Amino acid sequence: xxxxxxxxxxxxxxxxxxxxxxxxxxxxxxxxxxxxxxxxxxxxxxxxxxxxxxxxxxxxxxxxxxxxxxxxxxxxxxxxxxxxxxxxxxxxxxxxxxxxxxxxxxxxxxxxxxxxxxxxxxxxxxxxxxxxxxxxxxxxxxxxxxxxxxxxxxxxxxxxxxxxxxxxxxxxxxxxxxxxxxxxxxxxxxxxxxxxxxxxxxxxxxxxxxxxxxxxxxxxxxxxxxxxxxxxxxxxxxxxxxxxxxxxxxxxxxxxxxxxxxxxxxxxxxxxxxxxxxx
Amino acid sequence: xxxxxxxxxxxxxxxxxxxxxxxxxxxxxxxxxxxxxxxxx
Amino acid sequence: xxxxxxxxxxxxxxxxxxxxxxxxxxxxxxxxxxxxxxxxxxxxxxxxxxxxxxxxxxxxxxxxxxxxxxxxxxxxxxxxxxxxxxxxxxxxxxxxxxxxxxxxxxxxxxxxxxxxxxxxxxxxxxxxxxxxxxxxxxxxxxxxxxxxxxxxxxxxxxxxxxxxxxxxxxxxxxxxxxxxx
Numbered sequence: 001x002x003x004x005x006x007x008x009x010x011x012x013x014x015x016x017x018x019x020x021x022x023x024x025x026x027x028x029x030x031x032x033x034x035x036x037x038x039x040x041x042x043x044x045x046x047x048x049x050x051x052x053x054x055x056x057x058x059x060x061x062x063x064x065x066x067x068x069x070x071x072x073x074x075x076x077x078x079x080x081x082x083x084x085x086x087x088x089x090x091x092x093x094x095x096x097x098x099x100x101x102x103x104x105x106x107x108x109x110x111x112x113x114x115x116x117x118x119x120x121x122x123x124x125x126x127x128x129x130x131x132x133x134x135x136x137x138x139x140x141x142x143x144x145x146x147x148x149x150x151x152x153x154x155x156x157x158x159x160x161x162x163x164x165x166x167x168x169x170x171x172x173x174x175x176x177x178x179x180x181x182x183x184x185x186x187x188x189x190x191x192x193x194x195x196x197x198x199x200x201x202x203x204x205x206x207x208x209x210x211x212x213x214x215x216x217x218x219x220x221x222x223x224x225x226x227x228x229x230x231x232x233x234x235x236x237x238x239x240x241x242x243x244x245x246x247x248x249x250x251x252x253x254x255x256x257x258x259x260x261x262x263x264x265x266x267x268x269x270x271x272x273x274x275x276x277x278x279x
Numbered sequence: 280x281x282x283x284x285x286x287x288x289x290x291x292x293x294x295x296x297x298x299x300x301x302x303x304x305x306x307x308x309x310x311x312x313x314x315x316x317x318x319x320x
Numbered sequence: 321x322x323x324x325x326x327x328x329x330x331x332x333x334x335x336x337x338x339x340x341x342x343x344x345x346x347x348x349x350x351x352x353x354x355x356x357x358x359x360x361x362x363x364x365x366x367x368x369x370x371x372x373x374x375x376x377x378x379x380x381x382x383x384x385x386x387x388x389x390x391x392x393x394x395x396x397x398x399x400x401x402x403x404x405x406x407x408x409x410x411x412x413x414x415x416x417x418x419x420x421x422x423x424x425x426x427x428x429x430x431x432x433x434x435x436x437x438x439x440x441x442x443x444x445x446x447x448x449x450x451x452x453x454x455x456x457x458x459x460x461x462x463x464x465x466x467x468x469x470x471x472x473x474x475x476x477x478x479x480x481x482x483x484x485x486x487x488x489x490x491x492x493x494x495x496x497x498x499x500x501x
Contacts, residue, residue: 037489
């Protein structure tokens with residue numbers, strides 16, 4: 001077989017290159033070219049990671065909920081929305097963990113503690129736990145259509161935590177500071193502001209790039225889940241006969257016994273045809 | 280400042296690990312498709 | 321793609337397909353090496369068995385319950401400001417709570433003990449702290465302290481810096497206008 005490009009194409013290459021360039025620029029400005037802060041000193045340099053990651057986390061969960069709504073709405077119901085929900089929720093959880101980790105480190109340096117149970121931190125931890133539960137729910141197997149329906153409802157309910165988390169610093173007293181940018185008169189130095197905005201672009205590109213890749217993985221997993229093993233077995237045969245062995249351990253041919261019998265009964269007509277061709 | 284380095288490194292490592300995992304999952308799945316089959320479209 | 325769309329449509333037929341795929345995966349594994357695709361399919365139904373579902377649900381529920389119990393109990397009133405804490409002094413008794421104010425100019429350190437006062441809206445409270453203050457601790461900085469009243473003095477066992485969301489270089493004139501939220 002030819003070179004396996006995986007889930008990459010022109011779009012992901014552009015997004016990936018853009019991510020690399022903007023992340024590098026953010027690091028250059030954030031770590032070297034911007035001044036330290038009057039109060040926080042060098043610790044201010046975490047502002048070029050943490051808020052952007054938190055925003056990506058919110059966007060991931062928000063996108064998951066929007067896609068879930070689109071799935072629930074009868075006129076737009078399509079498994080594509082379910083796949084987008086799965087992809088964006090998973091990437092959202094990754095950025096949620098990044099938010100918690102960078103926030104904890106920043107907190108240790110500036111506040112003096114790794115963690116405190118104020119409303120913002122508590123709700124972010126809750127958000128992370130809830131969407132980890134959502135991802136677990138998606139792994140329970142069973143009928144894909146009913147899984148899509150259940151997880152869509154769960155996502156739409158759980159996303160209510162996002163606005164509560166965002167407004168926590170203005171609704172209640174918290175140790176966490178309020179918004180830097182979304183307020184009447186932001187007080188932030190010019191180069192710090194521009195670098196912070198650049199970090200949002202960089203993280204946005206990384207986020208989009210990851211969601212596109214993850215979406216395609218979801219498409220492929222859906223296919224394998226629903227079409228059984230016919231595809232994989234056909235490929236294994238083709239690989240063995242072509243003697244292409246980039247991974248000797250894995251390309252060991254599966255015995256044609258029960259797997260083939262099951263695949264011919266389970267696979268859709270097109271997949272069955274493929275299986276026969278390679279046989 | 281070690282907290283700054285730690286924070287940036289934590290974010291970088293998490294993104295790198297997740298990226299590696301996702302791309303690898305995609306490659307394994309694409310490789311398992313029958314020859315000539317269009318992939319994730 | 322046609323294949324994917326056709327698999328989308330029939331709701332009833334997709335379920336047995338997945339079920340038999342599971343079964344064949346289990347049947348094939350004792351034989352030769354497990355091919356990657358079946359491994360991925362099984363990974364997707366990681367929580368397919370009832371036992372694993374119960375364990376996963378318990379873990380997630382425990383995590384959510386822990387966060388809710390620890391956090392939401394006091395998160396809506398995370399701290400009292402100095403005037404609130406002074407007004408509530410008799411009802412608070414020796415209860416552990418958080419107090420917020422700005423550190424005054426009278427910081428003194430003797431051994432492990434730091435004494436200072438904090439002010440908020442012109443109400444001041446004396447503080448005695450027995451733990452080492454964080455690195456950004458200094459006069460003029462807003463702080464949240466954990467501890468309890470011991471008479472008229474606040475006995476603190478944790479100092480946390482409550483910095484604002486204002487960011488300026490050290491030489492900037494705005495640097496001196498930093499105030500608490």
